[in-house]
Amino acid sequence: MMRILFLYLLPLSTTTGFGFSPRNSLVRLSSLASTATATATTTATSTSTSSPIAIIGGGPAGLCTAIALAQQGKKVILFDKQPTPLDPNDSEIWGDTAKFYLIGLGARGQKALDQFGVWEGQNGVKSYCQEVIGRKDWSPQGGEEGVERIFTDRPYKTMVLPREKLVGVLYKHITTNFSEDQIELKFGVDAAVDLEQEQEQEQESTILCNGEKFNASFVVASDGAARDVAKSISSSRKSAMRVVKYKDDNKRIYKTLPIKFPKESWRGDINYSSRTADGRVNFDALPANSNNEYCGILLLKEDDPLSGPDTSPFELRELLDKSLPQFSPLVDDATVAAVAKKDVSNLPSFRYVKNSLSWRNIVVLGDAAHCVKPYFGLGANSALEDVTFLSAIMENNRLSPNEMASEFSRQRAGEAKALVQISRELDRPGALGFFSFVLPLILDGLFHNVMPRIIMPNVIAMLQRTDYDFRGVRRRKRQDR
Numbered sequence: 040m041m042r043i044l045f046l047y048l049l050p051l052s053t054t055t056g057f058g059f060s061p062r063n064s065l066v067r068l069s070s071l072a073s074t075a076t077a078t079a080t081t082t083a084t085s086t087s088t089s090s091p092i093a094i095i096g097g098g099p100a101g102l103c104t105a106i107a108l109a110q111q112g113k114k115v116i117l118f119d120k121q122p123t124p125l126d127p128n129d130s131e132i133w134g135d136t137a138k139f140y141l142i143g144l145g146a147r148g149q150k151a152l153d154q155f156g157v158w159e160g161q162n163g164v165k166s167y168c169q170e171v172i173g174r175k176d177w178s179p180q181g182g183e184e185g186v187e188r189i190f191t192d193r194p195y196k197t198m199v200l201p202r203e204k205l206v207g208v209l210y211k212h213i214t215t216n217f218s219e220d221q222i223e224l225k226f227g228v229d230a231a232v233d234l235e236q237e238q239e240q241e242q243e244s245t246i247l248c249n250g251e252k253f254n255a256s257f258v259v260a261s262d263g264a265a266r267d268v269a270k271s272i273s274s275s276r277k278s279a280m281r282v283v284k285y286k287d288d289n290k291r292i293y294k295t296l297p298i299k300f301p302k303e304s305w306r307g308d309i310n311y312s313s314r315t316a317d318g319r320v321n322f323d324a325l326p327a328n329s330n331n332e333y334c335g336i337l338l339l340k341e342d343d344p345l346s347g348p349d350t351s352p353f354e355l356r357e358l359l360d361k362s363l364p365q366f367s368p369l370v371d372d373a374t375v376a377a378v379a380k381k382d383v384s385n386l387p388s389f390r391y392v393k394n395s396l397s398w399r400n401i402v403v404l405g406d407a408a409h410c411v412k413p414y415f416g417l418g419a420n421s422a423l424e425d426v427t428f429l430s431a432i433m434e435n436n437r438l439s440p441n442e443m444a445s446e447f448s449r450q451r452a453g454e455a456k457a458l459v460q461i462s463r464e465l466d467r468p469g470a471l472g473f474f475s476f477v478l479p480l481i482l483d484g485l486f487h488n489v490m491p492r493i494i495m496p497n498v499i500a501m502l503q504r505t506d507y508d509f510r511g512v513r514r515r516k517r518q519d520r
């Protein structure tokens with residue numbers, strides 16, 4: 040049974056997150072965001088005289104939204120509490136390959152960035168990415184050699200870069216191509232929407248930031264997993280908007296681990312991964328540069344003795360030797376000591392904003408609206424996809440700000456919910472995981488192989504396809520079953 044399971048699971052592996060991946064995914068880049076028709080111009084031609092659009096949160100989604108709206112001639116002001124983004128060209132910053140985690144951009148993310156003209160070209164995001172063309176996986180049942188698979192059936196390749204570098208590239212694009220009159224950037228500041236202000240139906244919003252007030256004709260809350268804007272709208276009970284939190288009953292923490300693979304015997308363009316039979320360790324490494332230097336993510340259970348700062352380097356070495364013998368000799372003692380010493384990071388947990396993604400002229404998008412663990416590589420990809428929908432809606436000048444906000448919610452609230460619910464079903468602990476994740480994957484695989492026109496590939500493969508939205512994936516799999 041375990042052998043069948045292994046043989047089935049192996050080709051599922053993904054290169055867009057650190058979990059499993061699509062197979063046979065015929066991604067058609069003509070997507071469901073057919074309404075998202077904004078063209079990629081690098082500079083805006085006109086600037087409106089009304090109050091700017093405020094964006095709270097300058098992660099990938101917020102910065103991409105700023106670019107998209109400025110291209111429509113709208114004036115934008117963006118606030119982020121982090122310091123000014125890092126220079127993507129500064130090799131000293133990126134020399135430490137385990138300082139920043141890597142994200143894989145699949146079809147959804149690439150398509151969105153391309154739509155706004157920031158994907159291709161000399162300074163495009165793509166030029167800062169490493170290409171991943173396959174995967175080598177060691178699973179408990181797979182033997183010591185591991186199994187390598189080069190993907191030959193995909194119309195796109197996963198492109199990998201640190202989240203911080205993506206932010207740096209988008210920031211650089213803005214400062215190079217737009218004036219401050221078009222996009223005003225305020226980094227290092229905490230911003231909030233003044234919900235106490237009594238609002239008339241179509242009144243502007245007020246943004247509070249460092250004791251100052253800014254009027255905004257429209258507000259985009261792309262404040263990530265903090266989702267302060269959604270939380271305050273939800274707790275003020277001013278709207279039906281509510282944040283759904285799931286208890287994390289399969290909690291993992293992670294530490295990043297730099298690893299350099301010798302070029303003679305290890306490819307530099309595939310995703311290496313391994314997991315142990317006892318479930319203690321899960322390791323996943325993606326290329327950080329073209330020198331075969333990788334950033335590995337060592338996932339451990341929350342209560343593991345090594346899940347903390349200042350742990351024993353000897354115990355960590357012991358664990359690597361025992362659980363990851365193929366990688367351990369490639370990690371020197373100084374690196375093991377540094378990894379044992381460093382603090383752990385938490386994975387995001389499953390959350391979504393339900394009932395409505397809007398209130399008056401405010402919308403919530405990206406991780407602020409739907410947060411998933413990164414196993415399936417959908418967080419940044421779906422956040423960027425949100426931007427294509429908002430951009431298409433906001434191109435329609437006949438709609439008022441409040442109508443635009445409601446329309447965005449109408450198009451995306453169901454998607455936020457479906458993405459989080461589907462992803463969570465794939466992350467259940469113990470026996471639940473077998474019935475909600477492993478078994479359906481096995482059955483999908485078997486039936487899809489026999490009747491490929493009738494039974495679609497497994498749900499993980501389907502989630503990567505841009506010709507299906509997340510609700511469509513769920514409907515289709517229910518239909519299959």
Ligand SMILES: Cc1cc2nc3c(=O)[nH]c(=O)nc-3n(C[C@H](O)[C@H](O)[C@H](O)COP(=O)(O)OP(=O)(O)OC[C@H]3O[C@@H](n4cnc5c(N)ncnc54)[C@H](O)[C@@H]3O)c2cc1C
Pocket residue numbers: 055056057095096097098099100101118119120121140141142143144202228229230231261262263264265266267336385386387404405406407413415416417418419420421422
């Ligand atoms: C280890 C790991 C691996 C991942 N791998 C992948 C992957 O392979 N593929 C993928 O698609 N996704 C991946 N993700 C997820 C991805 O990083 C997120 O989904 C993505 O960054 C979400 O973008 P965002 O702009 O919505 O939010 P964020 O990136 O979280 O940005 C939100 C911004 O809002 C700012 N902010 C918050 N509150 C305020 C405030 N009050 N005022 C001002 N600013 C504020 C924050 O400073 C932050 O810059 C991974 C995540 C992790 C942790």
